[in-house]
Amino acid sequence: MFQKEKLDKIKESFKAxxxxxxxxxxxxxxxxxxxxxxxxxxxxxxxxxADIEDFDYxxxxxxxxxxxxxxxxxxxxxxxxxxxxxxxxxxATAEESNKRYKYLIEQGSxxxxxxxxxxxxxxxxxxxxxxxxxxxxxxxxIDSLADMEILFDGxxxxxxxxxxxxxxxxxVLLAMxxxxxxxxxxxxxxxxxxxxxDILKEYIARGTYIxxxxxxxxxxxNIFEYCSKEVPxxxxxxxxxxxxxxxxxxxxxxxxxxxxxxxAYVEAAIKAxxxxxxxxxxxxxxxxxxxxxxxxxxxxxAARRLWARIMKERFGAKKPKSMALKxxxxxxxxxxxxxxxxxxxxxxxxxxxxxxxxxxQSLHTxxxxxxxxxxxxxxxxxxxxxxxIVAYESGVADTVDPLAGSYYIEAxxxxxxxxxxxxxxxxxxxxxxxxxxxxxxxxxxxMDAAYNYQRDIETGKRIxxxxxxxxxxxxxxxxxxxxxxxxxxxxxKKIQELKAKRDNEQVKxxxxxxxxxxxxxxxxxxxxxxxxxxYATLGEICGVMREVFGEYQQSVQL
Amino acid sequence: MDRPIRVLVAKPGLDGHDRGAxxxxxxxxxxxxxxxxxxxxxxxxxxxxxxxxxxVDCVAMSILSGAHNTxxxxxxxxxxxxxxxxxxxxxxxxxxxxxxxxLKEKGIAEVFTPGTPTSVTIDFIKANVKRK
Amino acid sequence: MNLAExxxxxxxxxxxxxxxxxxxxxxxxxEILKKLYHKTGNAHVIGITGPPGAGKSTLTxxxxxxxxxxxxxxxxxxxxxxxxxxxxSILGDRVRMSELSTDPGVFIRSxxxxxxxxxxxxxxxxxxxxxxxxxxxxxxxxxxxxxxxEVDIAKNADTTLMVMVPGLGDDIQAIKAGIMEIGDVFxxxxxxxxxxxxxxxxxxxxxxxxxxxWRPPVQQVIAINNKGIEELLDHIKSHMNYLKxxxxxxxxxxxxxxxxxxxLTQQKLINMILDKxxxxxxxxxxxxxxxxxxxxxxxxxxxxxxxIK
Numbered sequence: 001m002f003q004k005e006k007l008d009k010i011k012e013s014f015k016a017x018x019x020x021x022x023x024x025x026x027x028x029x030x031x032x033x034x035x036x037x038x039x040x041x042x043x044x045x046x047x048x049x050a051d052i053e054d055f056d057y058x059x060x061x062x063x064x065x066x067x068x069x070x071x072x073x074x075x076x077x078x079x080x081x082x083x084x085x086x087x088x089x090x091x092a093t094a095e096e097s098n099k100r101y102k103y104l105i106e107q108g109s110x111x112x113x114x115x116x117x118x119x120x121x122x123x124x125x126x127x128x129x130x131x132x133x134x135x136x137x138x139x140x141x142i143d144s145l146a147d148m149e150i151l152f153d154g155x156x157x158x159x160x161x162x163x164x165x166x167x168x169x170x171x172v173l174l175a176m177x178x179x180x181x182x183x184x185x186x187x188x189x190x191x192x193x194x195x196x197x198d199i200l201k202e203y204i205a206r207g208t209y210i211x212x213x214x215x216x217x218x219x220x221x222n223i224f225e226y227c228s229k230e231v232p233x234x235x236x237x238x239x240x241x242x243x244x245x246x247x248x249x250x251x252x253x254x255x256x257x258x259x260x261x262x263x264a265y266v267e268a269a270i271k272a273x274x275x276x277x278x279x280x281x282x283x284x285x286x287x288x289x290x291x292x293x294x295x296x297x298x299x300x301x302a303a304r305r306l307w308a309r310i311m312k313e314r315f316g317a318k319k320p321k322s323m324a325l326k327x328x329x330x331x332x333x334x335x336x337x338x339x340x341x342x343x344x345x346x347x348x349x350x351x352x353x354x355x356x357x358x359x360x361q362s363l364h365t366x367x368x369x370x371x372x373x374x375x376x377x378x379x380x381x382x383x384x385x386x387x388x389i390v391a392y393e394s395g396v397a398d399t400v401d402p403l404a405g406s407y408y409i410e411a412x413x414x415x416x417x418x419x420x421x422x423x424x425x426x427x428x429x430x431x432x433x434x435x436x437x438x439x440x441x442x443x444x445x446x447m448d449a450a451y452n453y454q455r456d457i458e459t460g461k462r463i464x465x466x467x468x469x470x471x472x473x474x475x476x477x478x479x480x481x482x483x484x485x486x487x488x489x490x491x492x493k494k495i496q497e498l499k500a501k502r503d504n505e506q507v508k509x510x511x512x513x514x515x516x517x518x519x520x521x522x523x524x525x526x527x528x529x530x531x532x533x534x535y536a537t538l539g540e541i542c543g544v545m546r547e548v549f550g551e552y553q554q555s556v557q558l
Numbered sequence: 559m560d561r562p563i564r565v566l567v568a569k570p571g572l573d574g575h576d577r578g579a580x581x582x583x584x585x586x587x588x589x590x591x592x593x594x595x596x597x598x599x600x601x602x603x604x605x606x607x608x609x610x611x612x613x614v615d616c617v618a619m620s621i622l623s624g625a626h627n628t629x630x631x632x633x634x635x636x637x638x639x640x641x642x643x644x645x646x647x648x649x650x651x652x653x654x655x656x657x658x659x660x661l662k663e664k665g666i667a668e669v670f671t672p673g674t675p676t677s678v679t680i681d682f683i684k685a686n687v688k689r690k
Numbered sequence: 691m692n693l694a695e696x697x698x699x700x701x702x703x704x705x706x707x708x709x710x711x712x713x714x715x716x717x718x719x720x721e722i723l724k725k726l727y728h729k730t731g732n733a734h735v736i737g738i739t740g741p742p743g744a745g746k747s748t749l750t751x752x753x754x755x756x757x758x759x760x761x762x763x764x765x766x767x768x769x770x771x772x773x774x775x776x777x778x779s780i781l782g783d784r785v786r787m788s789e790l791s792t793d794p795g796v797f798i799r800s801x802x803x804x805x806x807x808x809x810x811x812x813x814x815x816x817x818x819x820x821x822x823x824x825x826x827x828x829x830x831x832x833x834x835x836x837x838x839x840e841v842d843i844a845k846n847a848d849t850t851l852m853v854m855v856p857g858l859g860d861d862i863q864a865i866k867a868g869i870m871e872i873g874d875v876f877x878x879x880x881x882x883x884x885x886x887x888x889x890x891x892x893x894x895x896x897x898x899x900x901x902x903x904w905r906p907p908v909q910q911v912i913a914i915n916n917k918g919i920e921e922l923l924d925h926i927k928s929h930m931n932y933l934k935x936x937x938x939x940x941x942x943x944x945x946x947x948x949x950x951x952x953x954l955t956q957q958k959l960i961n962m963i964l965d966k967x968x969x970x971x972x973x974x975x976x977x978x979x980x981x982x983x984x985x986x987x988x989x990x991x992x993x994x995x996x997x998i999k
Contacts, residue, residue, distance in 0.1 A: 118571070118572035118573055118623055119572065121572075122572055122599075129601075130572060130599070130601065131572075132625070132628060132629075133571070133623075133625030133627070133628025133629055134571060134572050134623055134624070134625045137623055137624035137625060138573070138623055138624055202574070205574075206574050206575070207573065207574010207575065207576060207598050208572075208574050209574075246575070246577070247575075247577045248577050248581075334577075337672070337673055338671050338672045338673050339673055371652065371672045371673075372652065372654055372655075372671075373624075373652065373654045374624070447580055447584075450577055450580070450581055451580075451581055451584050454581050454585075454676065457675070458675045458676060458677060464673075467673045468675075476655030476656070477655070480654050480656065483624065485627075554597050554598060556595065556597055558580055558583055558584060558587075558595060
């Protein structure tokens with residue numbers, strides 16, 4: 001990239017600069033002895049071409065829309081169309097969430113993103129004892145197809161793209177979505193959207209697992225296979241670094257652990273007999289956006305480049321789409337403070353810039369009150385407006401990958417790629433992500449980073465504005481969203497009514513058919529779909545699978 | 559006799575976000591306490607059984623699912639039923655300020671919301687455990 | 691009602707409190723144990739040890755569940771290391787035994803080693819006695835297998851179960867010597883992993899040098915899937931039968947008691963030396979002299995012993 005003589009010249013003048021700086025520092029010291037990035041990596045005073053001397057434009061960057069996709073997965077990026085502004089929402093009953101979705105569509109949201117409550121995410125019906133106090137709290141409660149029909153009432157499923165944050169029971173919720181579409185007269189090949197369906201990060205960081213690793217991996221590959229034939233436009237997994245980062249990882253760990261999970265899914269699918277190019281184009285990723293904007297931009301670019309290389313070199317993928325890492329971003333929930341919540345609007349704006357400068361395909365922006373409760377409609381609107389301001393007013397969306405070529409960004413991109421690769425190698429040595437999780441290796445690494453972060457805050461080494469510096473006395477915030485506690489009772493009643501009304505013989509028959517399939521090695525999707533159509537509840541379907549597969553046992557690293 | 563304070567760190571409810579619970583567990587350990595960690599998805603019954611068997615001085619619960627108003631008071635009730643109301647009960651997590659007076663009235667000694675330094679929690683436990 | 695009565699009535703809180711008192715060297719607890727010692731000796735005490743990550747807690751969980759199906763009651767003592775720097779510890783074994791938490795026939799207690807070398811708390815012996823008096827049929831002592839603790843376990847248990855996993859390689863070599871002497875039953879956990887058979891064969895080969903008439907059985911298990919648990923439990927029970935039939939139970943317990951008496955005596959002696967401030971001063975004084983080579987440590991020790999009566 002750089003001519004040798006010119007590089008030597010630069011190195012010489014850097015030396016001179018360094019000497020001069022040493023003088024200056026004696027008189028006027030810098031603010032800190034060591035400067036660190038948002039995830040604790042050392043940041044140098046100055047970056048020059050010497051920091052990226054081995055850099056090769058063609059092999060390291062290339063053009064947007066082509067290998068290794070460092071500069072983005074589409075040739076024109078946001079000049080074609082903006083990223084999808086996708087606001088994650090859902091609470092209480094299907095009726096209430098349906099209203100929120102219609103409001104968001106009216107406000108210019110381009111895709112839906114469904115949040116489910118915890119009992120749904122763990123495969124329990126609302127009347128299960130463990131669901132006590134949890135129904136409708138962090139998302140919408142879905143017990144059966146009947147709830148799903150209400151959730152998407154009046155929303156044409158061939159027109160919207162829907163993302164569902166569902167993992168362990170992803171196959172069941174996807175089946176419900178397909179069944180609702182059928183009732184709307186929409187065939188599965190028209191459906192667009194994503195299911196999160198990433199169980200490994202549930203074991204690592206998020207905790208809403210049900211089944212043991214092996215059964216979970218089977219369910220996931222079943223979905224890959226089924227969708228490649230029946231629901232070809234569906235993104236069958238969203239391999240998530242988001243929660244890994246929320247659990248306290250560094251940026252490089254986020255990339256390393258997420259791609260290691262990705263490798264495990266690809267390997268599982270290949271082992272199940274699928275051709276890599278049939279399912280790889282439907283893989284998508286999900287990353288976090290924190291405040292260190294430059295580190296974050298480098299992170300997204302490193303992830304794209306590394307994944308492209310892995311798919312091509314390790315798995316021999318042929319289709320360009322198999323190598324292009326597309327991703328959704330959510331701003332960092334753990335970066336929000338409960339103190340002076342208005343400040344969170346600014347944080348989210350910075351994080352939005354990071355995601356957009358990093359070339360995200362879709363984005364959810366957090367609302368200012370999320371460190372306190374579920375967001376209100378007003379605060380969700382401000383969060384959405386933040387994206388719109390960045391899109392329409394900031395100008396950053398008008399040229400592709402504008403930060404490329406910055407010495408710092410390129411050096412940082414390389415640094416993150418290398419560090420992530422080290423983690424992937426280590427995990428390979430341990431026998432792959434599922435084994436590394438089983439041994440607690442990944443959890444331990446994250447926990448160490450999280451504890452260091454917390455200590456840096458408490459010692460004041462790391463400043464969080466409004467929390468450990470620039471504090472004020474403040475009144476508790478008013479007007480937070482409250483979920484009606486009667487939702488639980490309401491859902492219980494709905495289940496009772498459903499069970500009285502449906503053809504229970506048929507339900508039993510379909511559930512037994514599913515049980516048989518679970519014991520064998522057929523694809524489970526058609527059986528789940530049959531049970532869903534007969535209005536078997538989520539808890540009943542997952543219950544059958546729990547009986548056959550057993551439940552995952554947590555590996556705790558402290 | 560100088561003895562370590564024993565604390566049960568538990569996650570009631572179904573949410574899987576245990577970063578806070580694990581960070582506080584480590585901080586309490588580093589403050590010289592014996593921490594018994596229960597893992598995820600603990601029912602109030604399980605928490606109380608563990609607290610009794612482990613003879614802890616304090617039960618510290620972290621909850622982010624929004625089910626705090628249901629689950630935290632239930633732990634206090636069950637402890638009372640076991641004549642173990644001398645065990646200090648505290649909570650933490652995403653808990654709106656509006657709910658705190660209710661929780662305190664129900665016997666939760668203190669609620670620590672996001673951003674609370676671990677040292678504050680440690681000092682509170684040291685100052686408030688009943689059995690010296 | 692006093693603690694002893696509450697313990698005899700089977701009150702869990704009293705059990706728990708007494709264990710704490712033993713941990714804290716409370717003299718009242720010692721008095722209670724003196725009074726009720728004759729009620730001990732009925733439980734089958736099983737020590738479980740093995741390298742970190744072998745799945746000891748999960749295995750304990752499954753064994754206990756199998757025993758509960760037979761209607762037996764169980765006490766579990768799970769020992770984890772205490773940080774030598776802060777005196778704190780995180781005891782996480784309950785995570786894998788969540789379902790047993792609310793079982794009225796099970797009592798689980800986590801203990802930190804609190805600075806005792808060997809990984810096994812001195813208080814464990816006290817806790818075993820308390821659970822024995824409380825009346826459980828089986829007592830499991832679970833501890834991380836690092837060095838000395840396996841041997842410590844054997845001092846407390848009737849049956850010692852060594853848990854191994856394939857793929858730890860050198861670790862097995864490292865603790866070979868310890869295994870030979872103290873393992874009564876061997877479990878190779880995670881037997882679905884590559885190398886499980888080899889690990890089992892390696893253990894069998896080492897056991898070929900065994901001189902005793904009890905040949906320790908080696909059982910492959912997959913604890914997480916409940917595979918091999920019944921068989922393992924049968925081995926544990928037959929070991930107890932063997933001890934009883936051959937009269938070795940009495941001999942073993944008497945050996946263990948001897949070690950305990952010596953331990954307690956040593957402890958008392960050390961306390962006598964160090965408790966009184968004046969005597970501690972003397973020890974410090976001697977230490978200075980030894981350090982500056984004015985005296986040798988052998989003579990120093992002898993002069994201390996001359997001073998106590």
